Structure formats: structure tokens, C-alpha cells
Amino acid sequence: MLRVSRLSAGYGAISAVRDVDLEVRQGTLVALIGSNGAGKTTTLNTIAGLHKPSSGSVTVDGREITGWAAHRVVRSGVALVAEGRRVAPPLTVLENLELSAYSGRGSRTERRDELARVFELFPRLADRRNQYAASLSGGEQQMLAFGRALMTMPQVLLLDEPSMGLAPSIVDILFENIETLHRAGATILLVEQNAELALEVSDEVYVIQRGRIVSHGTAEEVRGSAEVMSALFG
Numbered sequence: 001m002l003r004v005s006r007l008s009a010g011y012g013a014i015s016a017v018r019d020v021d022l023e024v025r026q027g028t029l030v031a032l033i034g035s036n037g038a039g040k041t042t043t044l045n046t047i048a049g050l051h052k053p054s055s056g057s058v059t060v061d062g063r064e065i066t067g068w069a070a071h072r073v074v075r076s077g078v079a080l081v082a083e084g085r086r087v088a089p090p091l092t093v094l095e096n097l098e099l100s101a102y103s104g105r106g107s108r109t110e111r112r113d114e115l116a117r118v119f120e121l122f123p124r125l126a127d128r129r130n131q132y133a134a135s136l137s138g139g140e141q142q143m144l145a146f147g148r149a150l151m152t153m154p155q156v157l158l159l160d161e162p163s164m165g166l167a168p169s170i171v172d173i174l175f176e177n178i179e180t181l182h183r184a185g186a187t188i189l190l191v192e193q194n195a196e197l198a199l200e201v202s203d204e205v206y207v208i209q210r211g212r213i214v215s216h217g218t219a220e221e222v223r224g225s226a227e228v229m230s231a232l233f234g
């Protein structure tokens with residue numbers, strides 16, 4: 001479904017990711033884990049078209065989308081829930097979701113059905129549909145950012161550290177939602193600094209260190225590698 005080949009990207013003279021290869025097969029939940037500054041966000045942002053790669057390729061269902069602008073990447077079926085939850089604060093929950101849907105792929109009927117599904121997945125958003133996004137708690141804003149991504153009807157969902165800065169009880173709810181989507185057949189690439197959490201829910205794991213993929217396997221394989229665990233936890 002999503003294939004990244006020898007992807008490199010940086011900031012000016014600084015190289016942030018180098019020759020990253022990864023694949024997310026249809027219906028799988030794949031985690032990309034690594035410590036601060038390892039290159040996780042750069043990888044996701046480059047896939048999502050927010051950052052230009054210096055070399056390499058990204059394909060979705062065999063279709064090359066490398067270097068496409070972010071709005072075209074969304075239309076090709078890739079949605080990013082960015083680090084730091086991007087929502088539009090002066091708009092209500094419902095307006096945020098509707099606006100996002102227009103940048104996506106769904107027909108009018110599909111958008112309406114998806115809205116019902118998002119409200120089912122996040123009852124807190126349904127209860128607050130007419131509340132301004134600015135007045136939502138951090139956890140609710142993360143749910144809204146998630147809902148906005150779903151409203152574009154993605155084939156692949158990219159999640160950048162959904163747990164960041166949230167209370168454990170909210171993280172539990174979000175991860176239950178991620179598992180619900182996974183069980184329903186969604187294809188997900190999850191970036192997490194919390195490796196334990198990521199290993200619990202994912203089918204496959206890639207470990208990134210200083211911009212390079214240093215390990216790849218099932219959650220059990222990665223968990224069993226002492227080298228990997230020491231790279232992650234020091």
C-alpha cells in the first residue's frame with residue numbers, strides 16, 4: 001500500500017533522514033519508533049508532502065507521489081495527524097470536520113457516513129460538535145485532529161506521536177481508538193516515542209536512529225533484540 005524507498009531529507013546542510021526504506025501493507029499497523037530527533041517527524045512530513053525529499057521515492061498503491069504538494073497527497077489517500085494536533089481554533093468541532101472533508105476524497109454521501117463514524121469513534125466530539133475547537137482540552141483536540149484526518153477518507157493514516165503531552169487515561173482512549181480502526185481494516189503508520197505503547201499495538205515495527213532504519217521486524221522480534229532495546233532506552 002505505502003512504500004518508501006531510499007528516502008532522504010534534511011534541513012539545509014543538515015541531513016535528518018537517510019535512505020529510509022519502509023513498507024506498510026494494506027490493513028496493517030506499522031510503528032516507527034526512535035528517540036528524540038531520530039527523524040520520525042521528518043519521515044512522516046516528507047511522505048505527507050509537507051517537506052521535500054532530497055532523494056528517494058514514496059508510492060501509494062504503486063502510484064508515485066514523491067515530492068507532491070500536501071493537498072495532492074491528501075487526495076491520493078494519505079492523511080497525516082501531525083505532531084502538535086493541527087485544528088482550526090476559531091471553528092467549531094463540526095466545522096473543523098466538514099472543512100477537512102472537502103480537502104479529501106469522499107463523495108457527499110461518504111462524507112456524511114464518515115462523520116457519523118467519527119462521532120461514533122469519538123463520542124466526546126459528538127457531544128461537543130458546536131463547541132469551538134479552541135476551547136477543547138488537549139486530548140479532545142487530538143481526537144479532533146484524528147477525526148479531521150479520517151474525514152478525508154484516507155487509504156493510509158499517518159499518526160505522529162498521538163500520545164504526546166496527554167494524560168495516561170486519554171492516551172488509553174486514543175490507543176483503543178487506534179486499535180478499533182486497525183481491526184476495522186485501516187492501514188496505519190504510527191510514530192511513537194513511547195516504544196512500549198507502540199510495540200503493544202503494532203503488527204510490525206521499524207526502529208529509526210539518527211536518521212537511519214536500524215531494525216525492522218514483528219513487535220516480538222524487535223522487543224527481543226537487546227541491541228534495539230538499548231538503542232531505544234539507553
Ligand SMILES: Nc1ncnc2c1ncn2[C@@H]1O[C@H](COP(=O)(O)OP(=O)(O)OP(=O)(O)O)[C@@H](O)[C@H]1O
Nearest residue numbers: 011014016034035036037038039040041042043193
Ligand atoms: N525545521 C528544522 N530545521 C532544522 N533542523 C530540523 C528541523 N526540524 C527537525 N530538524 C532536525 O532534524 C532531525 C530529525 O528531527 P525530527 O523532528 O524528524 O525527529 P523526531 O524523531 O520526530 O523527534 P521527536 O521525537 O523529538 O519528535 C533532528 O536532528 C532535528 O534537530
Ligand SMILES: [Mg+2]
Nearest residue numbers: 040041042083
Ligand atoms: Mg517528532
